[in-house]
Amino acid sequence: MHPEGAHMYPFSFTLNPNLPSSFEGSRGYIRYTCKATIDRPWKFDQSSKRAFTMPIIAEREETMQGCCCDAGKLGVSLHLNKSGYVPGEPIVYDITIHNNTDTTITSVTLTLRQIVKYTGFSDSLFSSGNPKYHTKTQDISLFGHAVNIGQNSTHSINRATLVPSLPPSHLEGCNIIDIDYIIILKIPCSWSSLKIERGIIIAPPSYEECVFGKVNVRDENDDEHTSGQMAWAPAYPFYDWSQHSSQTYGGFAPDVARPAPPDYNQI
Incomplete structure (x- = not known):
């Protein structure tokens, strides 16, 4: 029996670390809900459901190699929101x-790697x-700033970076x-380095997901004789962050990754 008033029941539950990350796609999804x-006797039960995101969590610890002997252990964890x-x-x-370890860490890099595999047949x-x-x-560099992580210390980096076009x-x-796309975290330490790699999916947004909505450029003055620009190159869908620059994630605004486009014509 519950007396009148507000009631709160804190709880915790340990999830399996091997569960896949949350994902929403046009042909399938992975969702987690609470x-x-x-239970109301003689009445309909009432329920409340909330979805939550299952992040990518990767942890690794290695004994780093020094000049002549072990330099100590380096432990790293990487959490991606999805x-x-x-x-x-x-x-x-x-x-x-x-x-x-007995070494000061001065460099941390987080990289998005695009892997393109071409398949062809020869008629020779x-x-x-x-x-x-x-x-x-x-x-594509996501994070690559100099750091100063001293011996026997812990350091955290919490940021966000936009996926480029x-x-x-x-x-x-x-x-x-x-x-394919993978995220690579690399931390040089002494004479070796620790590396974590995790795959991610970059999906095209559906029309319903387009932040600016559908646009039809044809108007009443256009007919069968109307032509357009003949020199055309594909442009991939991209969320225009400049229109929402005041929005932050966890109290900080995302960095903008601006890579040079892949040079496909020199394969």
């Missing part, structure tokens, strides 16, 4: 570094007929080009 139900993004959306990340008389593969990578993962509908 649901609370009030695993699926659209261009222009912020990747919110938390990096925690436990430096239990001497060709085996088997497909030929060629892979190219393009790195990029083609979506896997390039659905094309069987000769495949695209």
Whole structure:
């Protein structure tokens, strides 16, 4: 029995660390929800449900190598807010570094790597007929500032970086080009370095998800004789953060990653 008034029941539950991250896609999704139900005798039960995001969590600890002997242990954890993004959306990340070595850490880098795999066939008389593969990578810096993490100390980096204008993962509908993306955290320490790699998905937004809505540029004066610009290049959907520059994530505004576009014409 509950007497009249407000009641609060704090609880905690440990989730399996191997659970996949939350993801929303046009052909499928991974969702996590909490649901609370009030059992009311002789009446309909009342429930409340709330969804939450399952982040990517990666942890690693290694014994680092010094000049002549072990330099000590370095422990690192990387938390990403989720695993699926659209261009222009912020990747919110938390990096925690436990430096239990005898070396001061001066560099931390977080990189988004695009991996493009090309498949082709040769019509040469001497060709085996088997497909030929060629892979190219393009790195985009998300975080690469100098740090000063002393011996036997802990340091945290909490930031957000916008996903630049990029083609979506896997390039659905094309069987000769495949695209994957991974996040790489690298921390040099003494004579070695610690590295964490985790895959993410960059998905194209649907029309319903477009922040500016649908636009039709044809007007009443256009007819079959109307032509447009003939020299055209594809432009990938991108959320215009400049229109919402006052919005922050966790109290800080996202950095803007501005890479040079992949040089596809020099393959």
